[in-house]
Amino acid sequence: MKLTCYLDKLKYCREKDFDELGVYDNYPIALSLDISQGLLNSGKYIIIKYKERDWIAWKEGTVLIQYLPKLDTMTRAVSENLLNNKILQVHLKFQQEHFSTTLFAYPYQEKKIRGISNHKALARVIEDIGQYSMNNQIGLCLPRAVSGDISWASYPSHIIYSDNLDNEVRTLVKRQRQKKERIK
Amino acid sequence: MISDYILLALDNLKHRGIRSWLTMLGIFIGIAAVVSLISLGQGLQEAITGQFASLSTDKLTIQSASSGYGPPGAGAARKLNEHDVNLIKSVDGVNMVVPRLIRVGKVEYNKVAEFDYIASMPDDREQIDMIYAAINVKVDSGRLIDVGDRGKIVLGSNFLKNDNFGKPLKTGSSLKIQGKNYEVVGILKASSTMQVNMAILMNEKDMKDALGIGDETDIIVAQVENEKEINDVASRIEDKMRKDRKEKKGEEDFSVQTPVKALGTVNLILNIINLIVTGIAAISLVVGGIGIMNTMYTSVLERTKEIGIMKAIGARNSDVMKIFLIESGLLGLVGGVVGAVIGLLLAFGVSGAANAAFGSVILKVTLSWPLLLMSISFSLIIGIVSGISPAIQASKLKPVDALRK
Numbered sequence: 325m326k327l328t329c330y331l332d333k334l335k336y337c338r339e340k341d342f343d344e345l346g347v348y349d350n351y352p353i354a355l356s357l358d359i360s361q362g363l364l365n366s367g368k369y370i371i372i373k374y375k376e377r378d379w380i381a382w383k384e385g386t387v388l389i390q391y392l393p394k395l396d397t398m399t400r401a402v403s404e405n406l407l408n409n410k411i412l413q414v415h416l417k418f419q420q421e422h423f424s425t426t427l428f429a430y431p432y433q434e435k436k437i438r439g440i441s442n443h444k445a446l447a448r449v450i451e452d453i454g455q456y457s458m459n460n461q462i463g464l465c466l467p468r469a470v471s472g473d474i475s476w477a478s479y480p481s482h483i484i485y486s487d488n489l490d491n492e493v494r495t496l497v498k499r500q501r502q503k504k505e506r507i508k
Numbered sequence: 509m510i511s512d513y514i515l516l517a518l519d520n521l522k523h524r525g526i527r528s529w530l531t532m533l534g535i536f537i538g539i540a541a542v543v544s545l546i547s548l549g550q551g552l553q554e555a556i557t558g559q560f561a562s563l564s565t566d567k568l569t570i571q572s573a574s575s576g577y578g579p580p581g582a583g584a585a586r587k588l589n590e591h592d593v594n595l596i597k598s599v600d601g602v603n604m605v606v607p608r609l610i611r612v613g614k615v616e617y618n619k620v621a622e623f624d625y626i627a628s629m630p631d632d633r634e635q636i637d638m639i640y641a642a643i644n645v646k647v648d649s650g651r652l653i654d655v656g657d658r659g660k661i662v663l664g665s666n667f668l669k670n671d672n673f674g675k676p677l678k679t680g681s682s683l684k685i686q687g688k689n690y691e692v693v694g695i696l697k698a699s700s701t702m703q704v705n706m707a708i709l710m711n712e713k714d715m716k717d718a719l720g721i722g723d724e725t726d727i728i729v730a731q732v733e734n735e736k737e738i739n740d741v742a743s744r745i746e747d748k749m750r751k752d753r754k755e756k757k758g759e760e761d762f763s764v765q766t767p768v769k770a771l772g773t774v775n776l777i778l779n780i781i782n783l784i785v786t787g788i789a790a791i792s793l794v795v796g797g798i799g800i801m802n803t804m805y806t807s808v809l810e811r812t813k814e815i816g817i818m819k820a821i822g823a824r825n826s827d828v829m830k831i832f833l834i835e836s837g838l839l840g841l842v843g844g845v846v847g848a849v850i851g852l853l854l855a856f857g858v859s860g861a862a863n864a865a866f867g868s869v870i871l872k873v874t875l876s877w878p879l880l881l882m883s884i885s886f887s888l889i890i891g892i893v894s895g896i897s898p899a900i901q902a903s904k905l906k907p908v909d910a911l912r913k
Contacts, residue, residue: 346822346824348824348825350819350824350825352819352820352821352822352907354820390907390908392907392911412516412817412818412821415821415822416817416821419820419821426820428819428820428906428907428908430906467821467822468823468824
């Protein structure tokens, strides 16, 4: 699915369908560039103190964003095979190689947007960040963009906004499918 | 897909190696105990029920209320006698009455003495045939005691197997009972009744002479005309004996056992034993469940980074929860399956050893599929239930916090 299409779906999504689009607590957004300063500069986000920590918060309310730089842990997880499972290893390696940062969106801000559900508020932030990355030509991956379980077949359904990565993802998916068929 | 989750959980369990097996130990013990003991208990129950059903549906056993241990009637305040035999014979619906003696006597062979059970055989064709049919014995060598066989005895199978006298016994050997010599005319094949395997069968008159028994009898076997009326006949015998002895109902010094009554008592005891065994095994299963919970909690703590990474690459709370629940469920399931196999092996082992030791098929194993399926399902449920709380904890971890830990 194209990012524009996904963002459109988010905009017009009914409350009961958010789950289908993967809009749920701990929503991860992998990016090829740290955009936290850019978000703050846009004026739509502010820094707030929540549970003795600094968080990027959606100015209107509800959504908090946690910023995870390309931590050593991610790199170590790949090198040490921290994830025992091959499916997860492939997903992790892909994300670790192509994206330098990950944002997580949570609907936990004490200040709530009145009349807007947590899902809807999360969807607005995802839509905003998606738009920001398109406008600024920043590679983006929404690993949980559609409902479904983690599996070999997950990648085609990820939203990946990056021309360079398109071919690479196709090759990766093809390779995984061939591997799976060989196992069968 | 669920198969991917199962593969993932299996990978994690394999990764933990020996710790996974140790976690399952409690489940192994619990399920193995349940499966082995209930399989043996059911086998025993079936064997006993079978014996009652095949041998004694038309026979009643009357004996004095005993005040101690030992053969039937031992220690009874008032022994049964010829008068009681005639009284029972006169009851409506009674076809045949056989008085029997079962005592302990001094037996000597090869200058070695020991005390063994001696059982009388009636000196009447019809009666002796009825007793042989009831106890269902077959000879291993020689022949059975027949009517008019004086000075002859038949030995139970244990005499052939045990080397208590330091010299093997065989047909033709001479055995001293209470100081008098008797010729062994036959040795019985191992029977499913332990008492028969341990006993010496001898003519009733010989036994009375050897043990100095007068007008006494230890048990009276009454065969009824119509087995459907066995309970009514039992009531009539009770009434008549009560009246004869001038006793009130509930204060009798004798008992009339119908096969159903006896079977009921045996089944009640076996059911109580099964219940106690199941209770003990349930404690073990709970301990096993706590073990699984402990392992899963430790696993959550150890794998916070892994959980964080999984979430960073798109796993939902529900994905993490499913993985942990499947892992704990698998611990329970594998524990249940292995426990059931161990339990069956144990049951067959114990049964084989017991049967070899007693020389007869007294312990049979009943392979019950519902029991196996229920035990395995129960351990699967225990695994899943024990994993719920750790799985919720794992699923609620915030990825960034988890990765920073």
